[in-house]
Amino acid sequence: MxxxxxxxxxxxxxxxxxxxxxxxxxxxxxxxxxxxxxxxxxxxxxxxxxxxxxxxxxxxxxxxxxxxxxxxxxxxxxxxxxxxxxxxxxxxxxxxxxxxxxxxxxxxxxxxxxxxxxxxxxxxxxxxxxxxxxxxxxxxxxxxxxxxxxxxxxxxxxxxxxxxxxxxxxxxxxxxxxxxxxxAFDGAVSATWGETVIDVEGNPTVARHPETATLVSRGPGAIPAGARLYFGLPEDGVTAFSVSSVTVDGDAVTDLFGALQPELYGGYHVETTREVAAGSTVVLTLSTTFAASATTYPGTPSVSLTTGPGETDTTNNNVSPA
Missing domain, CATH: 2.60.40 (Immunoglobulin-like)
Known part of the structure; x- marks a missing residue:
């Protein structure tokens, strides 16, 4: 590397x-x-x-x-x-x-x-x-x-x-x-996607958004504190976005991530406050609210991960709907 x-x-x-x-x-x-x-x-x-x-x-x-x-x-x-x-x-x-x-x-x-x-x-x-x-x-x-x-x-x-x-x-x-x-460590990201129909210039348009985001810590070491998950969303039309719940290996937690932070050009991110142990699976349930109409067509949403220099494989750090 x-x-x-x-x-x-x-x-x-x-x-x-x-x-x-x-x-x-x-x-x-x-x-x-x-x-x-x-x-x-x-x-x-x-x-x-x-x-x-x-x-x-x-x-x-x-x-x-x-x-x-x-x-x-x-x-x-x-x-x-x-x-x-x-x-x-x-x-x-x-x-x-x-x-x-x-x-x-x-x-x-x-x-x-x-x-x-x-x-x-x-x-x-x-x-x-x-x-x-x-x-x-x-x-x-x-x-x-x-x-x-x-x-x-x-x-x-x-x-x-x-x-x-x-x-x-x-x-x-x-x-x-x-x-x-x-x-060394490796984090792999996956997501499920929801659909909401909004009006764009009089045209019913499907806006896709992440419903869940999953982070798997693949080892051999833990994903360090300070890793960020980014949620790419349309700049226009989203009125609210939140993380409804977080689980680690099926158990609900409230202290793994800091507060949700907005991105300058649409979307949000959260940052881990502690390590994610090797072998652990983290699932975030997400909520997105759209306005009834927007002035621009929604782009492709995404979920991505950024970590530090010890990550062995970054090809599995970003996902979008097919």
């Missing part, structure tokens, strides 16, 4: 894990506070060979480097990057579109650490995304699909430190992402 998710800067505005750089206890505090913010990057995911496990790993590819307060940082700021050398051979660094050569490259086991020394001063931040534009370029040793599946991928980490002295606040000096592992 190769699922690449490009993440917008806003989605990365808070580091996954704050990285505090170490400084000697006796070091004098500088008059500036280095800050990395506005992270952008991507998340890559893959399965093991028998598709029973998956891993996803995030990599930051860009950020803004500035100082907080009123004082800029002089030249000499050190950027440090560490990564799993079984996956990545090296990381390139560009600052304001100018490549910076690595000052040191230090492998240790499966982790390699590179340092880069900046020749320009680091400006004072004007807003959350201002500062020097810093781009990281992870150079993978092979295509992501061709890389082996490892259960112990080393974290991908970037951080900054002053040329000398101590940074007064190291909590905003970096970002780190550990690999996320889980059991």
């Amino acid at each position: 190769n699922r690449r998710t490009v993440l917008k800067a806003s989605a990365w505005s808070v580091p996954v894990v704050a990285v505090a750089t170490m400084a000697p206890a006796a070091a004098a505090t500088n008059g500036f506070d280095l800050r990395l913010l506005g992270f952008a990057g991507e998340t890559l995911a893959k399965f093991n060979d028998d598709k029973t496990r998956y891993v996803e790993q995030s990599y930051t590819t860009g950020t803004a480097l500035a100082t907080v307060g009123t004082a800029a940082a002089p030249a000499g700021t050190v950027v440090t990057v560490s990564f799993d050398n079984r996956l990545i051979g090296a990381v390139t660094l560009h600052v304001e579109d100018v490549e910076v050569n690595a000052a040191t490259t230090s492998p240790s086991g499966t982790t390699t650490t590179q340092t880069f020394v900046l020749t320009q001063a680091v400006p004072v931040a004007v807003d959350e995304l201002s500062g020097l534009r810093v781009r990281f370029g992870p150079q993978f040793v092979d295509d992501w699909d061709a890389l082996p599946f490892y259960e112990d991928i080393a974290p991908y980490t970037v951080s900054v430190s002053p040329a000398s002295g101590a940074d007064p606040d190291t909590s905003n000096n970096g970002w780190s992402a550990a690999a996320v592992y889980g059991d």
Whole structure:
């Protein structure tokens, strides 16, 4: 599996894990506070060979480097990057579109650490995304699909430190992402359909709609919390839609889904609040009310499922009436 998710800067505005750089206890505090913010990057995911496990790993590819307060940082700021050398051979660094050569490259086991020394001063931040534009370029040793599946991928980490002295606040000096592992899973969707006759421009027209939606958790792992079921309905003519009841393996439940949410262009969705165990069958009974007439002909309804990167088969995630 190769699922690449490009993440917008806003989605990365808070580091996954704050990285505090170490400084000697006796070091004098500088008059500036280095800050990395506005992270952008991507998340890559893959399965093991028998598709029973998956891993996803995030990599930051860009950020803004500035100082907080009123004082800029002089030249000499050190950027440090560490990564799993079984996956990545090296990381390139560009600052304001100018490549910076690595000052040191230090492998240790499966982790390699590179340092880069900046020749320009680091400006004072004007807003959350201002500062020097810093781009990281992870150079993978092979295509992501061709890389082996490892259960112990080393974290991908970037951080900054002053040329000398101590940074007064190291909590905003970096970002780190550990690999996320889980059991692979598969959700399969089916539905039954109802028919309601409505008037469209004087013509009696059949409007179809889902009466029940069934979600089967096919394993080997559980469908995680946060999975969404979407109900595609006509934009025009539907006056009410609701989930009348939910059962799991025949037992009525009320806590599996959050509140029904409308979609921008017609339809609704619900989101699971907890896992759906492997082997379980979830049935939703649905109610749709139509107006007596509509100005446009109803389209084809649908029920679809979206989950996370650990789903082994997405071809069974969407159904519509024949």
